[in-house]
Amino acid sequence: MQNAKDTFYVTLQSRLAALNPARTIVVRGVVRPGTLVDENELPTAWVPVDAFRLQWTGFQVNRAGQLPLVAMECSIQYATDGNSGNGGMDRGRLLAAMDAELASALGAEPHTVPKMNYAAAGAGVAPTAMGTNVFWADPVFGAATAVDERLERTTIVQVFAYQEAGEL
């Protein structure tokens, strides 16, 4: 399950970064592509805007087949306050741009990638490919909500993977 989550995140991050390399965030002094997984970062009350935040919210296991099929729900939250130089009047356009980037990244073919194991990976050490794939359904975009000057949306995508023998 964890390998599937890691693989999906890395895939989505690289696809979004390729679509818009200018969308970045600063995390602990380092500029990164503007995608992160909440549960992998330090807990903080600060909500990054103009970036995609992944949360793993649902989980089901179907044991009918030869390998257990794991279905996970990934909630992707993103928000924007608009550009302060424009008085925030462009926040609708900026949210639409993020909608388009996410739809394009998740909609691009293929909807599947080989599952990777990142446990032994590191600087200069590549992850190891596993025997099955991670695949996902079309995203479901939620309604945009406005909280003060902030415009935000949550998109849900179902991610599937087979649980291989010995895998956590």
Added chain:
Amino acid sequence: MSDLVSATGAAVRAADVLLRAMGGRTVMLRMPAPAVPTDVTEQLGIATPTFQDLPLEPVVYRKARATVAEGKAAKWELLVSATVVENLVGSLSYASASVLFAAAYGVLSGDELLEIESATGEQVFGQPYVYRLVLRAPLEHMV
């Protein structure tokens, strides 16, 4: 101009004296080490950063008791000397105090690590003389 500078300095010194007179104590600001740019394992929660504890002194809790609401974690307000904050911002090369507090993992008070919910600077002539941190107790201590 010299009046402005002296007035700002006086406010900072007065705040420091008041914080010490009110029983100013020391807490530690827990800072994570900078991220490793090319290490994807940090983004996946596999590798974790090291932490550095930096002293904040003098500081005073605004109220002796925490603000407690049913079903929510206790909250504290901590007043921090602007002198020590400006020194940390300068020595650690942060752009501003808000960036410093946003990067911090929390405040270690005694043996309890409190999360920073917000940080605001009280100002005179545009210069902060004291910082107010709203701190949240760990959820495991919630009643």
